[in-house]
Amino acid sequence: MTAIEIRNLSKSFGAVRAVDDVSFTVEAGTVTGYLGPNGAGKTTTLRSLLGLVTPDSGEALVNGRRYASLDHPLNEVGAVLEATSFHPGRTARDHLRIMTTAAGLPASRPDEALDQVGLADAARKRVGGFSLGMRQRLALAGALLGQPKIFILDEPANGLDPAGIQWLRGFLRHLAHDTGAAVLVSSHVLAEVEQTVDNVVIIAKGRLVRQGTLAELTGNGGGAVRVKTKDDFAPALRAAGAEVEEVEPGLLRVKGLDAEEIGRLALDQRVLLTEVTHERSDLQSVFLELTAEGERA
Amino acid sequence: MTNLIRAELQKLFTTRLWWAMALVMFAFTAFGLAFLIAQAGVAPANGQPGLPALDDPAWLPLALSFASGANIFTMILGIVLMTSEYRYQTITGTFLTTPKRGRVIAAKLGAGVIVGVFFAVISLLFTAVVAITAVLIGGGSIDLTAGRVPQLTLGVFATLVLYALFGIGLGALVRNQVAALIGGIVWAYVIESILGAFPALQTVGKWLPGGAAQALMNIDFDTGLGESNLLPAWGGALVLVAYALLFALVANLTTTRRDIT
Numbered sequence: 001m002t003a004i005e006i007r008n009l010s011k012s013f014g015a016v017r018a019v020d021d022v023s024f025t026v027e028a029g030t031v032t033g034y035l036g037p038n039g040a041g042k043t044t045t046l047r048s049l050l051g052l053v054t055p056d057s058g059e060a061l062v063n064g065r066r067y068a069s070l071d072h073p074l075n076e077v078g079a080v081l082e083a084t085s086f087h088p089g090r091t092a093r094d095h096l097r098i099m100t101t102a103a104g105l106p107a108s109r110p111d112e113a114l115d116q117v118g119l120a121d122a123a124r125k126r127v128g129g130f131s132l133g134m135r136q137r138l139a140l141a142g143a144l145l146g147q148p149k150i151f152i153l154d155e156p157a158n159g160l161d162p163a164g165i166q167w168l169r170g171f172l173r174h175l176a177h178d179t180g181a182a183v184l185v186s187s188h189v190l191a192e193v194e195q196t197v198d199n200v201v202i203i204a205k206g207r208l209v210r211q212g213t214l215a216e217l218t219g220n221g222g223g224a225v226r227v228k229t230k231d232d233f234a235p236a237l238r239a240a241g242a243e244v245e246e247v248e249p250g251l252l253r254v255k256g257l258d259a260e261e262i263g264r265l266a267l268d269q270r271v272l273l274t275e276v277t278h279e280r281s282d283l284q285s286v287f288l289e290l291t292a293e294g295e296r297a
Numbered sequence: 298m299t300n301l302i303r304a305e306l307q308k309l310f311t312t313r314l315w316w317a318m319a320l321v322m323f324a325f326t327a328f329g330l331a332f333l334i335a336q337a338g339v340a341p342a343n344g345q346p347g348l349p350a351l352d353d354p355a356w357l358p359l360a361l362s363f364a365s366g367a368n369i370f371t372m373i374l375g376i377v378l379m380t381s382e383y384r385y386q387t388i389t390g391t392f393l394t395t396p397k398r399g400r401v402i403a404a405k406l407g408a409g410v411i412v413g414v415f416f417a418v419i420s421l422l423f424t425a426v427v428a429i430t431a432v433l434i435g436g437g438s439i440d441l442t443a444g445r446v447p448q449l450t451l452g453v454f455a456t457l458v459l460y461a462l463f464g465i466g467l468g469a470l471v472r473n474q475v476a477a478l479i480g481g482i483v484w485a486y487v488i489e490s491i492l493g494a495f496p497a498l499q500t501v502g503k504w505l506p507g508g509a510a511q512a513l514m515n516i517d518f519d520t521g522l523g524e525s526n527l528l529p530a531w532g533g534a535l536v537l538v539a540y541a542l543l544f545a546l547v548a549n550l551t552t553t554r555r556d557i558t
């Protein structure tokens with residue numbers, strides 16, 4: 001069964017169409033990055049998925065069901081939303097104890113979850129004194145309480161220091177690849193998720209711009225090929241319809257032909273190539289390119 | 298449901314507000330009782346005493362009825378039980394844990410009943426200890442089964458429980474904690490006091506929660522403003538039950554469909 005399924009989801013707030021006909025799925029054992037600039041509709045999508053917001057049309061399902069119809073939601077889905085949602089006068093452990101009680105989970109879970117996110121030492125401290133990073137860890141501990149197989153995280157890296165982000169990456173990969181969980185993680189900063197995600201869904205202005213595997217997306221970034229040769233190859237490439245830029249002597253940047261076409265041309269021209277590489281524009285530029293596309297549309 | 302009510306009580310008892318409320322309640326009740334003891338049987342220069350004397354059997358029920366003055370505190374706790382969820386956005390986590398929102402509201406109302414009962418017990422105990430001591434020192438005798446004592450006790454429980462529910466309903470409706478607190482206190486102290494104090498206005502006041510509670514306890518306390526115009530005790534009880542249902546309905550309707558963003 002598909003762990004997370006969003007089907008033709010739309011939601012408006014007043015005149016603002018926050019989410020417009022968005023569809024995608026997340027399978028077990030994978031991490032999907034849900035990317036887009038601030039205000040793109042990521043949070044609204046995730047909140048619809050979690051039954052906090054009622055969509056105008058379309059469906060958002062977890063394990064094939066609406067979240068609001070789940071009898072034991074914490075056992076199926078762990079969610080991390082904004083980091084401010086704690087009572088400042090309550091201790092970290094009490095916060096988790098309340099969730100544990102309401103969900104009917106074993107009383108040992110709060111301490112285990114705090115241990116798992118590295119907050120055991122702060123268990124009996126009031127949340128009011130926590131840093132943003134500690135709050136994010138506490139929110140994650142809350143998501144782990146019911147040992148679910150689906151995780152939905154909204155900007156979980158916000159406020160984490162570099163070490164914290166590093167830790168989070170490893171943790172999310174562990175959840176998906178070692179425990180087989182489906183992980184959906186939103187972010188507006190690509191660098192945070194680039195090394196974590198298997199799949200990417202990009203949204204801008206409420207509309208889905210692109211989705212695919214990380215490799216598919218990065219492989220699609222402009223199509224330039226870098227060619228190293230000591231021979232004078234540029235005229236032949238231009239004659240074949242390519243756009244050629246001489247980056248430095250012996251290094252050409254070719255657009256309009258792929259590596260195979262260039263190789264074949266070199267063979268015909270008896271030119272020796274020492275290197276042919278597809279230029280992998282990194283995800284960041286793909287992201288910027290795609291989201292800009294979405295904004296123009 | 299038991300789990301959810303327990304969780305709601307944990308929410309209240311894991312923050313410091315509840316014992317602050319209890320302390321203020323003790324101070325408030327002590328202040329009222331001190332006045333009642335000081336003025337007991339004291340007559341103005343040329344007239345009847347305004348209050349019965351300590352050895353008058355009418356004094357103890359009057360003193361016990363002061364325990365219902367704690368209603369303001371259960372109302373505040375009810376308001377906070379609801380509005381602090383919005384103030385600190387813990388409502389998100391609450392609805393993630395229990396997405397069937399009607400169950401959350403039911404649990405809060407259940408917790409409100411328990412809070413009301415808890416405060417009624419401590420308020421009554423405190424009042425009883427002080428009042429009985431005063432009566433014994435004043436040379437009176439104690440009969441807790443006599444007069445309106447059992448009815449008064451019931452009335453205190455009903456009032457404190459009802460105001461907790463009222464607070465929850467009000468909090469669900471207003472959601473802004475400060476606005477709800479000010480609104481609730483103005484309601485209980487200003488509007489209900491005025492409409493309940495003057496017999497001419499009691500035609501309206503007797504239908505309000507405060508007037509109905511007064512009717513249930515049948516506190517016939519001559520304020521010098523004329524004869525009270527209250528519902529019969531059973532009528533007061535029915536009105537209180539109707540209010541409790543109304544607050545529950547309000548809390549439910551304003552909460553179940555709203556988007557949490």
